[in-house]
Each structure stands twice: as structure tokens, then as C-alpha cells.
Amino acid sequence: MNIGEAASASGVTAKMIRHYESIGLIAEAGRTGSGYRTYGPKDLATLSFIRRARDLGFSIAQIRDLLALWQDRDRASADVKRIAAGHIKELTAKMRQLQEMVMTLQHLSSHCQGNDRPDCPILERLASGTGDDGGACCE
Amino acid sequence: MNIGEAASASGVTAKMIRHYESIGLIAEAGRTGSGYRTYGPKDLATLSFIRRARDLGFSIAQIRDLLALWQDRDRASADVKRIAAGHIKELTAKMRQLQEMVMTLQHLSSHCQGNDRPDCPILERLASGTGDDGGACCE
DNA sequence: GCTTGACCTTGACATCATGGGAAGGTGCAC
DNA sequence: GTGCACCTTCCCATGATGTCAAGGTCAAGC
Known part of the structure; x- marks a missing residue:
């Protein structure tokens, strides 16, 4: 399996696969005689794992740990849970x-007329830091 | 006023002040005979403006626009409000x-025993993508 | 065999906002 | 006149990803 196929099968771009290899997140891929990287089912599973972890917002460092735990049959689920x-x-x-x-902005925005006139509580707040501080006032 | 004083007065680090100058977000500061940057009250106000805008999460590009509007006496508050x-x-x-x-993770986590045993729904989910999908199940 | 096009390789650079550090000059107080 | 805190510029790093360029490879069609 070429890197392109591995990419579309796993949802990780070819670029990122190479990158993950270069930073040691995944093992170096096997190579064909001409230097093309080759991937098997195991590699695919790892790539998909990484992608799902990224989708959940885990950092590369965290994924490194998660991968290690995943590959450790004697892991304690407590370690995973802690991460x-x-x-x-x-x-x-x-x-x-x-x-x-968002709350601050919505509050300021709600008091901004949004017309042709220049007066604007949003700018005033940015300019002075004083004035309306987002606290309860009228609703 | 030196860059260090301007930094502590505005809450923008000296490093970032120089950076903002280099990317043209702020005008080039005046210089003493020996090359030190000097800042006046107006510059301070601008730096504080930038810092408050950053605190509200605005990007540099957005701040560039906000600064332009701020310095434009004929601005329309509608433009500010749109940004x-x-x-x-x-x-x-x-x-x-x-x-x-967070919801997905909390769900998975709540089903992970967090003990010495290796079985862990979090890893299973990352590994297969199947299994528990975070939908309602028991509560 | 030769061309074409899709794919692969490495490498460099960009993003965005910020931090760190080195190497050297300046200002001020003792 | 020395020491220390500050300033200067310049380069590199972060994290995850994208883009681009120059070149090699593979497979299909002619």
C-alpha cells in the first residue's frame, strides 16, 4: 500500500504521515526498492488511531502516550483515563x-447601535478598558 | 519612555512590541540618539488597545482593522459591530x-473503570472508531 | 520504445502569536 | 570606571498543517 492509499484510507494526509514518521510518532515505514513507503493493515490501524485522537483534540505528545498504552497489553486503564x-x-x-x-463581546455588541455614527462601546472598551464591564445592567 | 516601561505599562511584552512594529501593526517608534525606542502616551494607548483586543481573542488582522476604525473619526459603528x-x-x-x-470524552471516560486492568473504552474507540459512539445509553 | 499523467521523494518555506537566547551596545548608579 | 540592568538586532523554536518546487517512478496507451 502506497502512502497515498494509506492517506485516503486513514484520513491522515500523506504529508502528515511523513511528518509523524519524521518526529518518531510512528515507526519508519517499509520501502519498496525504489524508495516508496509501504503500509500494511497494522500501519493503517495506527494511522486511523492517530486521526481519531486528533479529532478529539489530543496533542501529539498525548497521542504518543496513548499509542504506547494502546500497544501495551499490560496497561492499566487508569493511565488512559488519567490522560x-x-x-x-x-x-x-x-x-x-x-x-x-463571547459573553463580553455579545454584551458590548448589544450596546453598539451598528449604524453610521462613530460612537461604539466596543471601541470604547478596547480604548480605555473602563466603562461597561460586561456586568449585569439591563436585562 | 523606554520599551520596557511601555511594556509593563501596557501589558504587551517588549518582544511583542517590536514584533508589532515589524509587521506594521503599529507605527515605527521614535528613537533616542543611541537607537533606543521611545514611547509616549499615545503609543501607550495603542498598545493597551491591542492588548485588550488580544485578550478578547481578536486576531492581528482583525486588530489591524479595529485600530484603523478607532483612528477614523468618521467611522461607522456598524463596521466595528460587523467585525x-x-x-x-x-x-x-x-x-x-x-x-x-468534551462530551465524547466524558462519555467514554465515564465507562472506563480506571483501574489496573487493560480494557478501556477510550482506547477501543480510538482503535476502531466503532463501539460506543457517545449516544444516549444509560443515564 | 517513448510519452503522458498520476504518484512518489525530499526539502524549504508559510502560517499565527509568542517565547528564548545570543552577541553586542547603552545608561546610570555606586 | 566598573557592574548591572536595559536596550539593540538576528536567529531559532513552538504545533499542526499547508503549499510549492524540483526531481524520480510507475503504469498505461500509442
Whole structure:
């Protein structure tokens, strides 16, 4: 199986497969006589694993650990769960940050007339940091 | 005012101030005879503006537009509001993605015993993509 | 055999915002 | 006149991915 086929079968681009190989996330692929990389079912499974993990937002470092656990028959599921828990925590923290930004922006935006006049609470807030701070006020 | 003072007063690192200058986000700072950058109150205000905008998650490109509007006395608040609305949309989309990841992970995690045994629905899901898909099942 | 087109190879560079560090010049206080 | 904190420029790194370029390979058709 060529890298192109492995890419479309796993959903990981050929570029990224080479990249993952270069950083040691996956083992070096076998080669044909002319230098083409070859992939078997096992490699495909690994690539698909990586892709699903990326889809869940795991970092390469985390995936490295997950792969090691996956390939360790004597793993403890607690180790996997711990990685997942840490990741959930990170994601939740990011979400909360975004949430705060959105709330502030929505609040400012709701007080911006959005017309031809120049006065705008959004700019005022960016300019001075004072003024409306997003707290409850009128709803 | 030196770059260091401007940095601590505005909350933008000296490193980033130089960077913003190099990419043309801010005007070139004045210089002393020996080449040190100097900053006045106006520059400080701009830097603080940038920092607050970054805190709200605006990209450099968006900040470039916001700065232009801020410095345009004939601006229409509608233009500002449009930028903010676009940004809110982006942030909301990201939040939703994270939300989905978190929900999937929490679901998988809740079914992982987290003990010394190797069986783990998280790894199974990453390995096969099949099995528990996060749908309602027991609660 | 030869051409064509799709695929592969490596390598370099871009993104986005930021941090780190090296090597050398400047300012000020003791 | 020395020491230290600060400044300067320049280069490299992050993380995950994309793009592009120059060249090699394979298989099919003529």
C-alpha cells in the first residue's frame, strides 16, 4: 500500500504521515526498492488511531502516550483515563476562556447601535478598558 | 519612555512590541540618539488597545482593522459591530467543537473503570472508531 | 520504445502569536 | 570606571498543517 492509499484510507494526509514518521510518532515505514513507503493493515490501524485522537483534540505528545498504552497489553486503564481527564480539563479551560470572550463581546455588541455614527462601546472598551464591564445592567 | 516601561505599562511584552512594529501593526517608534525606542502616551494607548483586543481573542488582522476604525473619526459603528459579530461567530464555532470533544470524552471516560486492568473504552474507540459512539445509553 | 499523467521523494518555506537566547551596545548608579 | 540592568538586532523554536518546487517512478496507451 502506497502512502497515498494509506492517506485516503486513514484520513491522515500523506504529508502528515511523513511528518509523524519524521518526529518518531510512528515507526519508519517499509520501502519498496525504489524508495516508496509501504503500509500494511497494522500501519493503517495506527494511522486511523492517530486521526481519531486528533479529532478529539489530543496533542501529539498525548497521542504518543496513548499509542504506547494502546500497544501495551499490560496497561492499566487508569493511565488512559488519567490522560483523558487531563485533556478534558484543558479543553474545558479553553472553553471557559472562549465563553468569557463571547459573553463580553455579545454584551458590548448589544450596546453598539451598528449604524453610521462613530460612537461604539466596543471601541470604547478596547480604548480605555473602563466603562461597561460586561456586568449585569439591563436585562 | 523606554520599551520596557511601555511594556509593563501596557501589558504587551517588549518582544511583542517590536514584533508589532515589524509587521506594521503599529507605527515605527521614535528613537533616542543611541537607537533606543521611545514611547509616549499615545503609543501607550495603542498598545493597551491591542492588548485588550488580544485578550478578547481578536486576531492581528482583525486588530489591524479595529485600530484603523478607532483612528477614523468618521467611522461607522456598524463596521466595528460587523467585525465583532464575525469574531463572535468564530469563537462560538470553536466552542462548539470543544464542547463536542468534551462530551465524547466524558462519555467514554465515564465507562472506563480506571483501574489496573487493560480494557478501556477510550482506547477501543480510538482503535476502531466503532463501539460506543457517545449516544444516549444509560443515564 | 517513448510519452503522458498520476504518484512518489525530499526539502524549504508559510502560517499565527509568542517565547528564548545570543552577541553586542547603552545608561546610570555606586 | 566598573557592574548591572536595559536596550539593540538576528536567529531559532513552538504545533499542526499547508503549499510549492524540483526531481524520480510507475503504469498505461500509442
